[in-house]
Amino acid sequence: MNETGRGAEGMSTTASVISLADADATLALGEFLGRSLPPGTVLLLHGNLGSGKTTLVQGIGRALGITDPILSPTFTLISEYYEGRIPLYHLDLYRLTSEEAANLYLETYWDGNEYPPGLVAIEWAERLAERPESYGEIELVISSEAAKSTTSAGRQATLINNGPTPTFTNLPSVSKLHKA
Ligand SMILES: Nc1ncnc2c1ncn2[C@@H]1O[C@H](COP(=O)(O)OP(=O)(O)OP(=O)(O)O)[C@@H](O)[C@H]1O
Numbered sequence: 001m002n003e004t005g006r007g008a009e010g011m012s013t014t015a016s017v018i019s020l021a022d023a024d025a026t027l028a029l030g031e032f033l034g035r036s037l038p039p040g041t042v043l044l045l046h047g048n049l050g051s052g053k054t055t056l057v058q059g060i061g062r063a064l065g066i067t068d069p070i071l072s073p074t075f076t077l078i079s080e081y082y083e084g085r086i087p088l089y090h091l092d093l094y095r096l097t098s099e100e101a102a103n104l105y106l107e108t109y110w111d112g113n114e115y116p117p118g119l120v121a122i123e124w125a126e127r128l129a130e131r132p133e134s135y136g137e138i139e140l141v142i143s144s145e146a147a148k149s150t151t152s153a154g155r156q157a158t159l160i161n162n163g164p165t166p167t168f169t170n171l172p173s174v175s176k177l178h179k180a
């Protein structure tokens with residue numbers, strides 16, 4: 001595997017850049033993804049501390065009908081939710097080295113052998129050793145680098161398709177996300 005995990009043919013395309021004015025917008029994007037992504041989808045979430053990764057996963061969980069609270073699993077590492085329309089596997093690799101992550105064989109969450117197919121959302125996914133053939137990446141950036149409080153500035157989300165099967169298709173405009 002190469003460093004970025006992108007295919008040798010450079011199969012990586014930016015699907016969309018979306019402005020998320022507040023936490024509700026991040027939730028709304030997550031809800032859209034939870035409604036529209038098929039089981040087996042893997043999402044790699046990137047972004048600084050507090051950039052909104054867990055908030056996005058909370059939106060996904062809401063759309064799937066998960067009522068258990070989705071918290072930042074920094075200490076639990078992996079949370080599995082089975083009460084929704086399809087399973088949600090929420091991973092947070094913040095506390096792991098790449099070597100430790102490799103020893104966990106996290107690909108069992110998407111290779112279809114051990115776990116029923118669901119949505120796999122991975123925070124701090126740069127530590128992931130093995131990537132699936134196709135996956136979506138979401139990079140969250142705090143809009144104003146100068147902002148002192150990370151909660152008052154908006155966020156910008158860049159959605160990237162990797163591999164032969166695009167993850168993000170037919171993305172709605174932000175205004176439609178809010179009405180949904
Ligand atoms: N678009 C947004 N605009 C402003 N604030 C937001 C936005 N999205 C999320 N937030 C807020 O940012 C804070 C941090 O969010 P969150 O915990 O989801 O970040 P995180 O990326 O998971 O952090 P960590 O790296 O610690 O896991 C929360 O208070 C959340 O409500």
Ligand SMILES: [Mg+2]
Nearest residue numbers: 053054072123
């Ligand atoms: Mg988090």
